[in-house]
Amino acid sequence: MVESKYTNKHLKTFNKSNRVVEGWYWALQSRKLKPGKATAVRISGKDLALFRTESGKVVAIDAYCPHRGAHLAGGTVEGEALRCYYHHWKFNENGECVDVPCLKRPPKAQNKTYRTEDHYGLIWVWVGQGEPHPLPVVPDLDGLEVDVAFAKPYVKNCHPNIVMSDAIDVQHFRSVHRIPGDILDLEGQQVDDHILHYNNVAGVPGKTMLGRLISRFYKTQLTYSLCYWHGSSGSVTVGPDFQRYHIIYANRLGDNGVSEGQVILLTALRKTIFGKIYSKLLLLATRIVSDYFADGDTPQFNTIDFDFKTPIKDDKTILQFISHVEGLPVADWGFSKPNAIDLVNVTPTSNMEKLGAKGREATCEAS
Numbered sequence: 001m002v003e004s005k006y007t008n009k010h011l012k013t014f015n016k017s018n019r020v021v022e023g024w025y026w027a028l029q030s031r032k033l034k035p036g037k038a039t040a041v042r043i044s045g046k047d048l049a050l051f052r053t054e055s056g057k058v059v060a061i062d063a064y065c066p067h068r069g070a071h072l073a074g075g076t077v078e079g080e081a082l083r084c085y086y087h088h089w090k091f092n093e094n095g096e097c098v099d100v101p102c103l104k105r106p107p108k109a110q111n112k113t114y115r116t117e118d119h120y121g122l123i124w125v126w127v128g129q130g131e132p133h134p135l136p137v138v139p140d141l142d143g144l145e146v147d148v149a150f151a152k153p154y155v156k157n158c159h160p161n162i163v164m165s166d167a168i169d170v171q172h173f174r175s176v177h178r179i180p181g182d183i184l185d186l187e188g189q190q191v192d193d194h195i196l197h198y199n200n201v202a203g204v205p206g207k208t209m210l211g212r213l214i215s216r217f218y219k220t221q222l223t224y225s226l227c228y229w230h231g232s233s234g235s236v237t238v239g240p241d242f243q244r245y246h247i248i249y250a251n252r253l254g255d256n257g258v259s260e261g262q263v264i265l266l267t268a269l270r271k272t273i274f275g276k277i278y279s280k281l282l283l284l285a286t287r288i289v290s291d292y293f294a295d296g297d298t299p300q301f302n303t304i305d306f307d308f309k310t311p312i313k314d315d316k317t318i319l320q321f322i323s324h325v326e327g328l329p330v331a332d333w334g335f336s337k338p339n340a341i342d343l344v345n346v347t348p349t350s351n352m353e354k355l356g357a358k359g360r361e362a363t364c365e366a367s
């Protein structure tokens with residue numbers, strides 16, 4: 001048997017937990033970071049302190065103080081800056097030390113900061129060397145104001161690439177979700193160097209009862225379209241022509257190669273009272289759709305040992321996705337060691353209690 005070139009040992013980026021592809025990664029739900037507050041987040045194996053200045057700007061900064069390494073999320077926001085709790089050195093929004101209480105002039109000390117954006121109800125952090133890409137947007141909602149809600153965050157015991165490959169796995173729709181084979185045939189198209197679209201191109205089968213039913217709601221084929229960014233997050237659009245449902249699965253790498261995900265449910269903003277009620281109902285229905293997709297797949301996400309030894313024709317979408325991810329630029333990111341307190345479950349005390357609680361909240365966000 002000829003060995004597939006898609007096995008783990010032949011891949012350099014796909015499904016690798018020691019590499020982080022350049023892109024926007026979610027940090028926290030925006031509403032959880034109020035002006036004047038700081039919190040700890042761990043994104044793709046690296047610790048950051050996130051703070052919202054008094055004027056509302058979100059700053060992401062390397063977590064460990066350049067003085068002696070205290071976690072800056074334990075500090076206090078002062079105006080547009082953050083003061084470390086340990087010896088009270090103060091850092092501005094560019095990460096520069098601007099005040100040391102026991103010195104007339106602060107030393108040259110600085111921590112790296114990262115671009116952030118508030119978008120679709122989440123704080124996103126740009127991980128990468130170059131100019132940030134445009135933020136992930138659902139193509140159907142591009143340029144529109146939106147209403148968002150969140151389904152339950154998740155942790156899956158596999159890499160984000162594996163989570164994302166599930167939604168384009170046509171075979172599993174037949175086997176796991178019992179969807180008839182002839183209504184789904186996905187075609188992938190790279191629309192930008194970091195964006196991949198998939199659209200259903202199967203014609204609606206007119207001969208069967210199901211086909212006739214479907215053709216009442218869809219002008220052409222059943223709508224199932226996806227937009228993937230950076231190989232780790234993606235939107236799914238489903239639903240009849242008169243009403244589409246939009247879901248984003250935003251993933252980031254966690255420790256030990258797991259995926260930490262946020263499920264964003266979206267619809268176009270409606271401003272009238274009835275419109276708002278309709279939007280709420282729609283987001284509720286979107287959540288049911290999202291749960292349906294997630295339900296059947298969780299068992300395999302939690303046990304899979306992905307190694308693509310035997311691709312077949314029906315795996316074409318996955319093969320295209322793997323090739324795409326293999327071509328994506330890898331960020332110069334660096335990893336922080338996992339927090340031993342989280343590992344041994346020791347209760348932190350005093351000042352660190354606050355920080356520890358925040359740190360765990362960030363970790364448990366996705367649990």
Ligand code: FES
Pocket residue numbers: 065066067068069070084085086087088089
């Ligand atoms: S460790 Fe931050 S001021 Fe000393």
Ligand SMILES: [Fe+2]
Pocket residue numbers: 166167172176177293294296297
């Ligand atoms: Fe599935």
